[in-house]
Amino acid sequence: MADAIGLLRPRTVIGPSLRAAGEWALRFDPFPHVRIGGLVRGTCWLILEGHEPVLLRAGDTFMLGNPPPYVLASTLDANPRTAEPVWAGAEDALVRIGPESEEDLYLCVGHIAFDDRNAALLTDLLPPLVIVRAADPHGGRLGQLIDLLATEVGVTAAGGPLVQNHLAQILLVHMLRAHAGQTDRPTGWLGALNEDGIGAALRAVHADMAHSWSLRELAEISHMSRSAFARAFKSHVGVPPLEYLIQWRMSLARDALARDTLSISELARATGYLSESAFSTAFRRVVGSSPAQFRSQARRPPRPAADTTTGDADTRHERDRDTRGTAVGVDEA
The missing domain is CATH 1.10.10.60 (Homeodomain-like)
Incomplete structure (x- = not known):
């Protein structure tokens, strides 16, 4: 596994954490490779196109592989709004929805992109959605990693980007182990x-x-x-x-x-x-x-990419190295 992940040259983008109260829903556009997230506190719905809605609870962790559009929401009937402008308004690595005094949700997410030449080594093996519940044998360890990652995102300290990068990759490895143990179909x-x-x-x-x-x-x-x-x-x-x-x-x-x-x-x-x-x-x-x-x-030097405004916010954070998130590659670490 270490050989494969090293060859993929993972680049980690830890986006701002989400703290929310009341009724809310955010719609995320498709993006390449892998997103990993987990709930530190509260509950929310994950609604992925082509799949039944999934209720996430505190301690649950999820992984999305090359996912289609999806929604995170407080309730199934909440009207979703585009996530990008909400994410762009992050302050101190936090996105807040609703009154701060009433916040009952704390969500931490990260996006892991791979070298396109070899990305299929992993992405071809992954389903669009993997859920690891807090009660799963791997769940406690994953919940601890999400909690540590959320803490690192929320503070400014020496070596923070390096710690975030390594925590995200450790989280990826444990999610892959959990996925391999959950399924009885070939997983390469x-x-x-x-x-x-x-x-x-x-x-x-x-x-x-x-x-x-x-x-x-x-x-x-x-x-x-x-x-x-x-x-x-x-x-x-x-x-x-x-x-x-x-x-x-x-x-x-x-x-x-x-x-x-x-x-x-x-x-x-x-x-x-x-x-x-x-x-x-x-x-x-x-x-x-x-x-x-x-x-x-x-x-050959890559052609300049058109700067669209319709992509997922995390993708934009990776491209611009926005100070609201942190992007670190393996070679940089």
């Missing part, structure tokens, strides 16, 4: 890590990507026959073992080429290929361009 490498045999093979692959792995070796590590290992691996991960190996190698290659850390011949050896030509052929088949073309494209 995420769920397979919990399986003794398959997990051992995955850990071996990630520990030595330069090794020329064979199905026989991986099956032996898992203490299974080749046929049983291949069936179990595909059942848990969703793709055959050697296809997973190729996909992971190409994810590493995309990251290295984008950052220009290795020559193509060095990268070929580092990802288990005996020759540069064999690596280039595999890269072109998976990515659709040669390694040299991909690296050249990645070196």
Whole structure:
């Protein structure tokens, strides 16, 4: 999991916390990747398009994966207003709705964005909504993390952005663990890590990507026959073992080429290929361009993005590094 999250280059945006009283509803636009939040105090409804409304209570934590528009509301019949201008009016890292003396809700949220080149490694595994209740085996730990994160957002202290960034990523890891334990459907490498045999093979692959792995070796590590290992691996991960190996190698290659850390011949050896030509052929088949073309494209400066006013407020906070929120990347930390 650490390998995958490191490769995703997560960038954390901790938005202002929400404290509210009375009747209210906020509508959030779609946004990429992951949002994580939790209730420190009170209750509210989370209404996600295509899903039944969910009542969140104090101590509950939620994770949204590439979500469609959604609403947070005090009641199901409250008339929602656009969240962006409300978020833009934050003061001292807080958004307040209703009289301060009557506040009965305290919500903390964060947005985690990933490098687009490899974001699908995680986002393809996530449903639009994961809820971890306070009573869940993981719930107490997650509730503590949300409480700590909310406290850090509400104070100005040395190292605050660094603490917020790491707390958000720890929260992400625990949410992913909780999700993998909640579902019985294939969850890719995420769920397979919990399986003794398959997990051992995955850990071996990630520990030595330069090794020329064979199905026989991986099956032996898992203490299974080749046929049983291949069936179990595909059942848990969703793709055959050697296809997973190729996909992971190409994810590493995309990251290295984008950052220009290795020559193509060095990268070929580092990802288990005996020759540069064999690596280039595999890269072109998976990515659709040669390694040299991909690296050249990645070196080009990005085109300026149009500054729209319709996006989610957290997305704008990430782009502008607004002082009402905090954006920190792994490399910066």
